[in-house]
Amino acid sequence: MKLLTTANISRGEAHKAINAMRKVFDPRDLRPGHAITATFGLIEKTGNDRRLTGISFNPSMDKAIRISRNDTGVFKAHRLDRELKEQVVRLQGAIKTSLYAAASQAGLPPSLLMDVIRLFSWDVDFQRDIQSGDTFNVLAERSHLEDGRIAHWGDIQFAEMIVSGKTHRYYRFESHDRKGKARVGYFDESGHSARKPLLKTPVDGARLSSRYGKRRHPILGYTRMHRGVDFAAPRGTPIYAAGNGKIISAGRKGGYGKYVQIRHNERYATAYGHMHRIARGMRRGKRVKQGQIIGYVGSTGRSTGPHLHYEVLTGGRQVNPLRLRLPSGRKLRGKDLATFRSVRTFLDRRVASIPAETRLTQR
Incomplete structure (x- = not known):
């Protein structure tokens, strides 16, 4: 109006x-x-x-x-x-200077790149693990107009990353529960879900600025134990719940500033400090899902600049999030596993038969 x-x-x-x-x-x-x-x-x-x-x-x-x-x-x-034409394309690249530069060179749009990062975020630490020579290979749906202009990108069907010589490979698979409701997920060759109980990095595009361990405190000046990891990111960057769980603390907490702690199960909890603000509705007792926005990066409490202070606790004690070995998630069985194997074979053949687009310019 x-x-x-x-x-x-x-x-x-x-x-x-x-x-x-x-x-x-x-x-x-x-x-x-x-x-x-x-x-x-x-x-x-x-x-x-x-x-x-x-x-x-x-x-x-x-x-x-x-x-x-x-x-x-x-x-x-x-x-x-306007009528759209659907196709499946393969995009691959090798990292020289950065993942973002390699993705752009391969024709992988930013939205799809973020999907790739989220898919591998349970296995790959994108702050530490990525190095020159690592590769990616993605099979994805794409829609375009008759004149060739790209209208939009669809789902990733297959994605592979080779990081430090280790291959990570996932296939999109749709199954149905007992009520007939569709369940879509990504699984490795054996049928194990890509999704793990906790995300490795609960904030997108951040830089690991401080590790777990002893360090000289930037404000207090003396050496003390840093019982978490810090991710530097612009003020206002969304912070995600690392896993499903229940908020047991939300508010100001001393040097942490604006702080949220989530209890995921009897063993694990995660904590998030120095938030600019806590997301609306996030309060004690609230149940959250993995990947749900719980707050925004800030510099409240004892902080020298915008960043997320992230902790993982087991039995109430902080542990190194970067060395934590988490149990695998869902495992396909029975008929679902048999159907998945057929889908995996089909997608493997597609990957082998579709030439990779090395440079794609969207007009």
Whole structure:
């Protein structure tokens, strides 16, 4: 409404156009960056005053919304869908300077790269393990228009990373529970889930700035035990729950500043300190899921700059999160395992038969 009224469209006219739009598109789905075109015509009686005759915009590359005024003065809305072509592509690369540079060179878009990082985050420490010569190989769905322009990327079907000579390989597999509800996950060659009880890094794109162990405290000045790891990241970067669990503490806690602790099971708990703010609704007793945002990176408490102080506790005592060996997650069995093996064979053949795109420019 505000966007239209700032273009000198009366509230009454804007209201009528928006009501027409609702029949084909929810105005709440408009996002910053969507370009909206408004057309006007002169009112015949005066020849000078103008009135709104139409609105058009493209909410996505494959959709167009057109709202026009008919001869009786009533707004009508239409949605035009452009046909998309689906394909599966393979993208691979070798790391020379950084994973991000290699991904860009291979044509892996940032959104898909983040999916890859999250998929391997239980096995690979992206702050310490990645080095020159490591490789990745990804099979993913992609949709494009007839003219070749990419509309959007779909699911990763297969992903492989070779890090420090060790191969990590996962396949997408969909199964169903007893109620028929679909369960989608990624599994290694043996049918073990990629998902582990705890994430290795509960914040995206962060730099490991301080390890577990003795160090000279940057504020207090003396040497003391640092019973966690610090991840430097810009203020406001989302912090994720490392695993499913229940919040047992949320609020200010001395030198930790704004702090959250999550109890995951009888053995493990995790703690997060120096938050800029705790996410809305995160309070003691709240149950959270792995990957759910619980707060945002900050510098509260005894801190010299924005970072996350992260701790893993076993039996109430802090342990080194970087050396923690976690039990494996879900294991496929019976019919699910047999079906998965067929899917794995199919995807292996696809990986072998589809040439890799070494450079992909999105126009």
